Amino acid sequence: MLEIIQLPVLTDNYIYILHDPDSNETGVIDPAISQPVLDTLKSRKWSLSYIFNTHHHSDHVGANIELKERTGCQIVGFGEDSKRIPGIDKKLKHRDEIKLGSQIAKVFATPGHTLGHIVYYFASNHVLFCGDTLFSMGCGRLFEGTAEQMWHSLQQLKSLPKETKIYCTHEYTQANGQFALTLEPDNQALIIKMQEVNKRRSLHQPTIPSTLEQELATNPFLRENSPALQQSINMEYQSSIAVFRKIRELKDNF
Numbered sequence: 001m002l003e004i005i006q007l008p009v010l011t012d013n014y015i016y017i018l019h020d021p022d023s024n025e026t027g028v029i030d031p032a033i034s035q036p037v038l039d040t041l042k043s044r045k046w047s048l049s050y051i052f053n054t055h056h057h058s059d060h061v062g063a064n065i066e067l068k069e070r071t072g073c074q075i076v077g078f079g080e081d082s083k084r085i086p087g088i089d090k091k092l093k094h095r096d097e098i099k100l101g102s103q104i105a106k107v108f109a110t111p112g113h114t115l116g117h118i119v120y121y122f123a124s125n126h127v128l129f130c131g132d133t134l135f136s137m138g139c140g141r142l143f144e145g146t147a148e149q150m151w152h153s154l155q156q157l158k159s160l161p162k163e164t165k166i167y168c169t170h171e172y173t174q175a176n177g178q179f180a181l182t183l184e185p186d187n188q189a190l191i192i193k194m195q196e197v198n199k200r201r202s203l204h205q206p207t208i209p210s211t212l213e214q215e216l217a218t219n220p221f222l223r224e225n226s227p228a229l230q231q232s233i234n235m236e237y238q239s240s241i242a243v244f245r246k247i248r249e250l251k252d253n254f
């Protein structure tokens with residue numbers, strides 16, 4: 001099984017260090033900064049084999065070059081966005097598989113937040129590293145893609161097994177949940193989830209990982225087909241994409 005270390009960095013980012021004990025290979029997802037990664041590698045006596053990038057934003061690729069210089073690791077990212085991924089060595093395509101030792105990740109293109117966003121799904125570990133595509137109770141802002149593209153991207157993630165653990169890159173959960181409650185104030189799963197989230201944040205604990213099952217029950221961006229949600233925003237009988245677009249607009253102005 002993959003060992004996963006979660007490092008809170010900057011204001012609200014997470015860096016994830018992945019270690020495969022069988023092969024002793026180590027990877028890092030979206031290293032915003034280098035020092036906490038180097039410190040972890042040193043204390044664990046691990047050497048870095050790979051950087052896995054989800055997208056080109058600086059809070060995800062910021063330490064690419066320094067870590068490559070310091071560790072000799074390979075940088076893995078989306079081939080179609082290779083010009084914007086500093087130091088990229090391995091260029092992935094949609095539906096490629098990439099190995100960390102004996103652990104295999106399936107790669108999905110998820111345009112929306114950026115056009116070149118990808119996610120990494122380790123099926124046998126039931127974990128998804130989804131960058132800024134899916135957040136707990138939210139989704140990434142549409143900086144480059146359309147609502148339609150993001151909706152299609154999220155449909156791919158929605159179809160993964162419900163027990164999948166959701167490792168996103170930002171701790172935005174509490175604010176996302178406050179917005180979600182304005183759309184579905186009577187959603188019991190959401191009310192219970194927010195009690196847990198508020199408790200964790202008051203103790204400065206992470207709310208990540210979430211699970212896909214929890215997200216399907218609470219995340220408005222996965223619940224565009226909920227009649228109660230549609231009613232609360234006056235979007236009954238509209239297309240899924242139109243409802244999704246409306247939810248995104250409301251969140252952008254929340």
Ligand code: FE
Pocket residue numbers: 055057113132
């Ligand atoms: Fe981003």
Ligand code: ZN
Pocket residue numbers: 057059060132169170
């Ligand atoms: Zn980000």
